[in-house]
Amino acid sequence: MAEKKINGVLKQVLELGPTLAFFLIYLRIKDDSFTLGGISYSGFIVAALVFIPILLAAMAVLWHLTGRLSRMQVFTAVMVIFFGGLTAWFNDERFFKMKTTIVYGCMAGLLAIGLMRGQSWLQYVMAEMLPMQQEGWMRLTRRLTAMFVALAVANEFIWRTMSTETWVKLETFALPAALVLFLWWQIFALQGFLIDPEAEEPADPPAGG
Numbered sequence: 001m002a003e004k005k006i007n008g009v010l011k012q013v014l015e016l017g018p019t020l021a022f023f024l025i026y027l028r029i030k031d032d033s034f035t036l037g038g039i040s041y042s043g044f045i046v047a048a049l050v051f052i053p054i055l056l057a058a059m060a061v062l063w064h065l066t067g068r069l070s071r072m073q074v075f076t077a078v079m080v081i082f083f084g085g086l087t088a089w090f091n092d093e094r095f096f097k098m099k100t101t102i103v104y105g106c107m108a109g110l111l112a113i114g115l116m117r118g119q120s121w122l123q124y125v126m127a128e129m130l131p132m133q134q135e136g137w138m139r140l141t142r143r144l145t146a147m148f149v150a151l152a153v154a155n156e157f158i159w160r161t162m163s164t165e166t167w168v169k170l171e172t173f174a175l176p177a178a179l180v181l182f183l184w185w186q187i188f189a190l191q192g193f194l195i196d197p198e199a200e201e202p203a204d205p206p207a208g209g
Helices: 008-029 043-066 071-090 094-116 121-126 134-161 164-189
Strands: 033-036 039-042
Touching: 008 043, 008 164, 033 043, 039 043, 043 071, 043 094, 071 094, 094 121, 094 134, 094 164, 121 134, 134 164
Parallel strands: none
Antiparallel strands: 033 039
16 A cells, blocks of 8 residues: 655654653653552653553654554554563563664664675665665664664663653654664765665765775
8 A cells, every 4th residue: 555645743753752651651650650450650650651552653643644654653553562561561661761772773673684685774764755775774683773772772771770750751752863863973974875866876985894
């Protein structure tokens, strides 16, 4: 099914809104405790559980409006449900915090498998949006693999050494912002590999790695 176009602002709200909602809910109930079924849960765990239906509802609306969901969105939803369930079952917030590490780690692992096969799996996903020479895709894939590893390590360091409130703030804003800034930097750094669809021949690649 071809993807249907929707308003860009609405798309961003549906994609980023659930995470922001989790952040706001956590701030509101972070110091509270809730007793469910005779078990006391912290505000963080309750916010994490409320996040799950909010995320699924946003994804359902996005699928209804566009006709598709990315593999990354589906994978992230599965991780949220799985680790959210473990968090509630064991009443242990560490499972939900580890989710971010697992997501970034899996992305790094998938890209690394492609690199070991001499392929850029990013190219299969993004080639239509970003026409670029093969060498450019390989460089971007190597760098993004390293970035995902760095983000996974950063998340582990943050949740293991800092407060829950600090983790929530950094996981909600700092880590995604670091990834977005990194990708923008790479687009500019790899300009020499970009292909102009209107040009007869691609620009000469820059020297170096």
